[in-house]
Amino acid sequence: MSLVLLILIPLLGAVLVWLAERWRCGLARGLSLVVLGLEALLLWQVPHEAPAGGLWWLQFQTEWLPVLGISWHFALDGLSALLLWLTLFIGAVSVLASWRDIDQRVGFFYCNLLLSVAGIIGVFLALDLFLFFVFWELMLIPMVLLIAIWGHENRHYAATKFFIFTQASSLLMLVAILGLVFVHYGQTGVMSFDYGDLLRLQLAPLPAFWLMLGFFIAFAVKLPMVALHTWLPDAHTEAPTAGSVLLAAILLKTGAYGLLRFTLPLFPDASAEFAPLAMGLGALGVLYGAKLAFAQHDMKRLVAYTSVSHMGFVLLGIYALNDLALQGAVMQMLAHGLSTAALFIIVGMVYARWHTRDLRELGGLWSLLPRLSGFTLLFALASLGLPGLANFVAEFLILAGAFQRDWPITLVALFGLVGAALYALLLVQRSLWGAAAPQAKTHDCSAREWGILASLALLLLVFGLHPQPVLDMVQRPVATILAERVMPNTGGTDQVVQRESREQLP
Amino acid sequence: MTLLELRALLPLLLVALTIVVTMLLAGFCRQRRLLFWVYQLGLLAALLSLGGNLDLQASGVEVTPLLRIDAFFGFFAALFILVAMCVGLMAAQYFGRREHLAVPVEECYVLLALCLLGALVLASAQHLAALFIGLELMSVASFALVAYPCGAAPGSDRLQLPSLEAGLKYLVLSSVASAFLLFGMACLYLQSGTLAFTRLSLPVDIPAAGLLPLAGLALLLIGVAFKLALVPFHMWTPDVYQGAPTPFTALIATLSKGALVAVLLRYLLMSDALQSEQIAAVLRVLAMLSILVGNLLALRQDDMKRLLAYSSIAHLGYLLVVFLATGQADSSEFALQAGAFYLLAYSLTTLAAFAMIGTLSGGVGESRDYRLQRYSGLCWREPVLGGCFMLILLSLAGIPLTVGFIGKFYILAAGAQAGLWWLLVVVVLGSALGLYYYLRIILVLLQQDESVRGLRYHSGRWLIYGLTLLLVLLGIYPLPVMQWLPLF
Numbered sequence: 001m002s003l004v005l006l007i008l009i010p011l012l013g014a015v016l017v018w019l020a021e022r023w024r025c026g027l028a029r030g031l032s033l034v035v036l037g038l039e040a041l042l043l044w045q046v047p048h049e050a051p052a053g054g055l056w057w058l059q060f061q062t063e064w065l066p067v068l069g070i071s072w073h074f075a076l077d078g079l080s081a082l083l084l085w086l087t088l089f090i091g092a093v094s095v096l097a098s099w100r101d102i103d104q105r106v107g108f109f110y111c112n113l114l115l116s117v118a119g120i121i122g123v124f125l126a127l128d129l130f131l132f133f134v135f136w137e138l139m140l141i142p143m144v145l146l147i148a149i150w151g152h153e154n155r156h157y158a159a160t161k162f163f164i165f166t167q168a169s170s171l172l173m174l175v176a177i178l179g180l181v182f183v184h185y186g187q188t189g190v191m192s193f194d195y196g197d198l199l200r201l202q203l204a205p206l207p208a209f210w211l212m213l214g215f216f217i218a219f220a221v222k223l224p225m226v227a228l229h230t231w232l233p234d235a236h237t238e239a240p241t242a243g244s245v246l247l248a249a250i251l252l253k254t255g256a257y258g259l260l261r262f263t264l265p266l267f268p269d270a271s272a273e274f275a276p277l278a279m280g281l282g283a284l285g286v287l288y289g290a291k292l293a294f295a296q297h298d299m300k301r302l303v304a305y306t307s308v309s310h311m312g313f314v315l316l317g318i319y320a321l322n323d324l325a326l327q328g329a330v331m332q333m334l335a336h337g338l339s340t341a342a343l344f345i346i347v348g349m350v351y352a353r354w355h356t357r358d359l360r361e362l363g364g365l366w367s368l369l370p371r372l373s374g375f376t377l378l379f380a381l382a383s384l385g386l387p388g389l390a391n392f393v394a395e396f397l398i399l400a401g402a403f404q405r406d407w408p409i410t411l412v413a414l415f416g417l418v419g420a421a422l423y424a425l426l427l428v429q430r431s432l433w434g435a436a437a438p439q440a441k442t443h444d445c446s447a448r449e450w451g452i453l454a455s456l457a458l459l460l461l462v463f464g465l466h467p468q469p470v471l472d473m474v475q476r477p478v479a480t481i482l483a484e485r486v487m488p489n490t491g492g493t494d495q496v497v498q499r500e501s502r503e504q505l506p
Numbered sequence: 507m508t509l510l511e512l513r514a515l516l517p518l519l520l521v522a523l524t525i526v527v528t529m530l531l532a533g534f535c536r537q538r539r540l541l542f543w544v545y546q547l548g549l550l551a552a553l554l555s556l557g558g559n560l561d562l563q564a565s566g567v568e569v570t571p572l573l574r575i576d577a578f579f580g581f582f583a584a585l586f587i588l589v590a591m592c593v594g595l596m597a598a599q600y601f602g603r604r605e606h607l608a609v610p611v612e613e614c615y616v617l618l619a620l621c622l623l624g625a626l627v628l629a630s631a632q633h634l635a636a637l638f639i640g641l642e643l644m645s646v647a648s649f650a651l652v653a654y655p656c657g658a659a660p661g662s663d664r665l666q667l668p669s670l671e672a673g674l675k676y677l678v679l680s681s682v683a684s685a686f687l688l689f690g691m692a693c694l695y696l697q698s699g700t701l702a703f704t705r706l707s708l709p710v711d712i713p714a715a716g717l718l719p720l721a722g723l724a725l726l727l728i729g730v731a732f733k734l735a736l737v738p739f740h741m742w743t744p745d746v747y748q749g750a751p752t753p754f755t756a757l758i759a760t761l762s763k764g765a766l767v768a769v770l771l772r773y774l775l776m777s778d779a780l781q782s783e784q785i786a787a788v789l790r791v792l793a794m795l796s797i798l799v800g801n802l803l804a805l806r807q808d809d810m811k812r813l814l815a816y817s818s819i820a821h822l823g824y825l826l827v828v829f830l831a832t833g834q835a836d837s838s839e840f841a842l843q844a845g846a847f848y849l850l851a852y853s854l855t856t857l858a859a860f861a862m863i864g865t866l867s868g869g870v871g872e873s874r875d876y877r878l879q880r881y882s883g884l885c886w887r888e889p890v891l892g893g894c895f896m897l898i899l900l901s902l903a904g905i906p907l908t909v910g911f912i913g914k915f916y917i918l919a920a921g922a923q924a925g926l927w928w929l930l931v932v933v934v935l936g937s938a939l940g941l942y943y944y945l946r947i948i949l950v951l952l953q954q955d956e957s958v959r960g961l962r963y964h965s966g967r968w969l970i971y972g973l974t975l976l977l978v979l980l981g982i983y984p985l986p987v988m989q990w991l992p993l994f
Contacts, residue, residue: 067988068919105886130915134906141905148949156949163945167905168938174915175930178922185923 002046003060003074003125006084009039010118014111021107028110032095035114039121040088046076055480057081064131069181069191073128079260079330079477080124082470083253086337087124089459090249091117096452097345098242101352102150109150109242112142116246123254129177130193132262133170136218136254140166143251146243147235158231158238165231169221176214180266183207199265212267212274219263222255225315226285229308233292236304241348244300248307248344249337256314256333260326264318264481271319278319279406283413285312290419294426299350299357302427303343306383309416310336310391316413317398325401326478327471332394334463334470339382339391342456346376349449350431353442359427364436371445373432375453382460384424385417390463507569514567514575516555517583518626524548525619532612542598545615546591549622553587556580571702572636573627577992581846582629582768585853589760590622592857592969596753599966600864601656614654614754620647621757625765632776634691634701637769641733642684648762649677651754652746672749676758679732679742687729693722703776723785727792733766736826737795740819747815748876752867755811756860759818760853767825771832771845780833789830793929796823797936804943810863810876813943814856817902820936821852824917827933831924843991844920850987851913854980855901858973862895865966878946882953891967892951894974901977903944904937908981 013035021028050057059075076084094113102109119139126132140163148159177193184201185191192198203211221228236244264271289309296302310332317329349372350365351357366373382389395417402410445453463470512519524545531541559575566576594615601611624644631637653673655666695701697719728739735743747755779785800819807813825848831841866884867876885892901910914937921930980987 065985065988067985134911137906137911141900144945145952149952159949160942160945164938164941167941168934171918171934171937175918175922175927175934178919182919182923 001060002042003058003076004072006039006042006125007074007118007122009042010035010114010121013038014114014118017114018107018111021110026106028107029095029099032110032114033092036088036092036095036117043081043084043088046081048081050077050476055476059127064128067191068130068193070130070193071128072131073194074125074131075127076125077477078473078475079257082330082334082473083124083250083257084121086253086334087117087120087250090245090337090341093341093345093452093456094242094245096448097245097348098240099448101241101348105149109146112145113242113246115142116146120250120254124257127195128193129181129195129198129262133174133177136170136173136258137167139251139254143243143247146246147239150240151238151243152240153238154234155238158234162231162235165221165228169218169228172214173218176211176218179207179211179214183211195262201266203267203270205269208267208270209273212263212270215258215263215266216274216278219255219258220281220315222258223252223311223315224255224308225281226288226308226312227281229285229289232308233301233304236307236344237298237300241344241351244304244344244348245341248304249341252307252311253333253337256311256318256329259315259318260330260477260481264321272321275319275321276406276409279316279402279409282312282315282317282319283409283416285309285315286413286416287419288312290416290423293423294419297359299359299362299427299431300344300347302359302423303340303347306343306420306423307336307340309420310340310383312416313395313398313413316402316409320398320402320405321482322401322405323475323478323482325398325405326481327474328394328397328399328401330474330478331390331397331463331467331470335382335390335394335460338456338460338463339379339389342375342379342453342460343383345449345452345456346372346379349445359430362431363434364432366432367436368442369444371450372453375445375457376432377428378457379453379460380424380428384420388461388464390460390467393464393467510562511567511569514559514562515569515573516559517552517587518623518630520548520552520555521587521619521623521626524552525616525623528612528615528619532616536612538598538601538611541612541615542594545594545619548619549587549591549594553584553591556583556587568632569630572633572639573630574632575630578768578772578842579630581990581992582764582849583626585850586622586625586629586761586764589764589853589857590618590625590757592861592973593753593757593761594618595969596756596857596861596864596966597751599969600751600753610655614651617647617651617654618757620644621651621761625761625768628765628769631769632703632772634694634703637773638684638687638691640765640769641687644762644765645680645684645733648754648758649673649680651757652676652750654751654754656751668749669751670749672746675742675749676746683729683732683739685729686725686732690722690725690727690729693718693725697722703773720782720784723779723782724788727785727788730766730770731792734763734770734822735815735819736792736822737799737819740796740800743819744812744815747818748809748811752811752860752864756857756864759814759856759860763818763822764849764853767822767845767849770829771842774829774832775838775842780830786830786833789826790929793823793826793830794932796820796826797932798939801936801939801943805939807943808878810867810878810881810947812876813878813947814859814863817940817943818852818856820940821902823936824848824914824933825852827917827921827926827929830926830929831920834924837920837923839993840923841920842993843988844916846991847916847984847987848913851901851909851980854973854977855898855908855910858894858898858970858977859902861966861970861973862891862898865891865970878950881947882950885951886954891970894970895951896948897974897978899944899947901981903941906981907978909977909984911981912984 017028017031020031047057056075056077061071061073064070064072116139119135122135126135144159144163148155180198181193184198224232236247286309289305289312293302293305314329314332317325382391385392385395399410528541528544563577563580568574597614621644624640627640631640653670732739774780797820800816800823804813804816828841828845832838901908904910904914
């Protein structure tokens with residue numbers, strides 16, 4: 001039941017926040033924090049380990065549309081719990097980051113923010129493919145509104161592009177889901193959208209490949225994989241700070257989560273065959289993102305392109321298909337979430353003071369805003385993978401894992417690190433050093449801003465120095481994902497038994 | 507005719523009775539309120555009698571060789587009656603706003619009931635003669651409705667011109683389509699010597715039988731495609747949609763098209779027309795063209811009604827996927843359900859959209875301005891109405907938690923079960939195009955625009971709220987409707 005509450009609380013909270021703002025000005029912000037705090041409490045009291053032998057910490061299932069075999073099926077394991085924590089933390093950060101920025105239709109803003117968070121939580125919990133699809137689409141609408149109403153100049157263009165890219169690709173996924181369901185129907189005579197049922201499916205290679213591609217494209221657009229990434233710079237740049245933070249830190253992770261939770265386990269063989277191409281595209285993304293980031297003048301666009309580069313590492317890690325790289329990919333999701341959120345918040349703070357994000361007009365921030373500049377330096381270094389911070393651990397694990405699998409591609413991706421150093425240092429040099437931009441009235445970080453950045457930095461440092469708890473948390477889910485693939489594909493019986501053993505309900 | 511048959515026919519008889527009573531009242535006792543209630547109560551009685559006939563529908567009764575009352579009829583008849591009741595309500599509100607303009611409202615109820623009767627005949631037709639009777643009954647009444655006077659000031663008929671033009675266009679093109687239809691029927695009759703759906707089978711060996719039956723079927727399809735506004739027979743749609751009074755646009759978009767969908771579904775299920783590869787190919791091309799062209803032409807429309815006209819072309823294209831899926835034995839049952847649900851979702855959403863346009867663009871005699879700019883900033887001026895509009899548009903686009911999504915889901919599922927992968931790719935492509943213009947309207951609704959001010963929105967809010975609520979409820983919990991869907 002707590003799983004249902006985890007989704008219901010932000011949904012109801014969203015409505016409440018909207019109404020509260022009409023009642024009293026400024027109430028919405030505090031109330032959003034309270035809602036997220038409640039969520040965190042709820043998540044805290046959930047048992048943080050699986051019953052012996054199982055994968056899921058907690059499950060919930062009840063009928064929705066029995067005619068079509070659709071149910072409300074939620075489940076929580078280490079991977080989803082980790083991402084839920086990230087979601088809640090980033091949600092709170094984006095509420096705090098937009099404390100002063102948003103002065104119009106405040107209630108509706110936080111309503112949309114919470115709705116988006118609710119949709120994302122649903123995506124991380126849903127285990128019925130129909131349900132998953134519903135949440136997958138639902139998290140987008142409030143995000144599109146966030147961009148379209150509170151965004152910068154070119155917001156309508158960016159919102160439309162974002163909407164069409166993600167929706168069109170997810171319709172492809174819906175077609176693939178339906179294909180999968182009807183293969184299952186043909187084999188068993190039962191309609192079912194349940195993850196557990198569909199996992200047991202035996203697919204012929206050709207349909208498996210096409211269905212896998214349907215899922216892959218939907219997740220690759222969200223990730224984003226290079227060639228399907230063009231919505232990202234626009235959406236991230238035009239969104240308000242809180243929107244960019246949510247987009248970069250959590251929404252992109254849903255793509256990676258989908259690959260891990262659905263594409264790999266549902267189509268183990270097709271994925272293994274597809275892996276070299278996916279790894280290649282990942283490596284290409286790393287280089288291409290870094291190169292484009294290097295060429296940007298707009299600070300926010302620069303940060304947006306670093307996302308393409310970092311998520312390329314995630315794709316590389318996921319398709320390396322071994323323990324080390326998968327754990328690294330999850331770590332990278334976490335680290336990228338924290339460091340990019342921080343960079344977007346910094347860009348927002350700079351923009352609030354100078355009303356420009358153009359690196360050609362900025363400069364000399366260090367002499368004016370030492371505290372903010374210090375943080376900028378720290379997060380830029382995190383972004384380039386400085387040892388001691390979480391990003392380093394993640395990239396190291398991914399590269400080490402991928403190297404075992406396919407060294408030439410890994411070698412190519414390795415050059416992405418040089419690119420990262422280039423763009424991160426460029427960002428630092430152009431904005432922090434040099435002569436101060438002529439702007440008299442500025443103030444350094446307020447306590448609120450300092451708190452946000454310090455907490456993000458602290459987490460990056462903690463995970464960088466002591467990543468073991470995170471790795472432990474995802475160790476089991478990762479092992480299960482790989483078990484689907486590595487298992488010899490001889491008799492079907494072994495496989496089914498193996499799969500059922502982790503389906504045990506608590 | 508036995509008593510059983512009469513009982514089975516009761517819904518049709520009650521609607522016919524409503525027509526007679528409203529006509530007499532319109533002649534002798536011109537009170538619009540009275541007529542409105544007679545119309546609504548007559549339809550309600552028909553709906554109740556439909557409920558009382560469930561046992562007959564379950565077993566299926568043949569009333570003369572022409573009509574067949576079964577579960578299929580039950581579902582579509584209930585849908586059509588509800589749609590007609592909603593349109594009656596919209597018309598009452600639309601004309602009620604300008605009573606002083608002395609528009610003759612009374613007759614519209616007669617015409618609406620006539621249209622409904624035609625639709626009910628189509629829903630039960632199992633014979634080409636019944637098809638033609640129902641079709642003409644419906645079309646002739648809707649010519650008059652499209653050209654319905656909507657209140658020009660005395661001495662000036664400028665405001666009347668668009669609807670007259672639309673009516674004339676609709677009349678001429680519909681008659682041409684009917685001619686095609688009749689000729690097709692003649693060809694089929696020449697070949698098989700019967701007009702009943704079941705026995706209109708195509709000869710197994712087409713070359714030997716000559717091209718006559720195939721040509722007949724093709725002509726029949728052209729006639730139907732005209733009425734359904736499938737590309738390339740769609741030219742009349744935007745003009746007629748734009749020119750007709752808004753409630754009657756809603757009627758054309760939902761009832762007229764829905765009835766044809768119903769009769770075509772029954773025809774395809776009863777005969778083996780789809781066994782012919784040529785016919786299936788023609789339908790496939792019609793579907794692809796309708797989806798792509800409809801959505802492409804809607805992209806740059808600035809007029810709300812024209813936009814909806816093009817989007818309805820695309821929606822009918824999606825429905826053709828279901829028609830094609832009925833061709834395969836293992837998926838025909840599910841395809842029928844998919845078609846029925848999609849039609850319901852489409853009708854509900856389209857009705858809501860036109861109710862919205864009717865409320866937002868002023869009443870009779872006011873300017874017929876349906877441009878998008880009129881709606882700019884609606885979400886801030888009228889949050890509830892704007893929110894409803896957004897939900898309606900999301901439902902048209904097929905976003906989850908609205909009934910439109912479940913409809914699209916059914917279409918994709920039917921297509922996937924029948925293995926029509928290429929067609930599904932086109933559906934996905936068309937939906938992506940569709941997102942662009944629906945989102946465009948939503949962005950207009952969200953604009954911070956202070957220029958549009960002082961527009962007062964009239965009655966009709968409650969109908970919109972009700973329809974929108976239904977649209978969301980059925981989107982979240984469609985199970986009751988799903989269990990009610992007909993099996994053939």
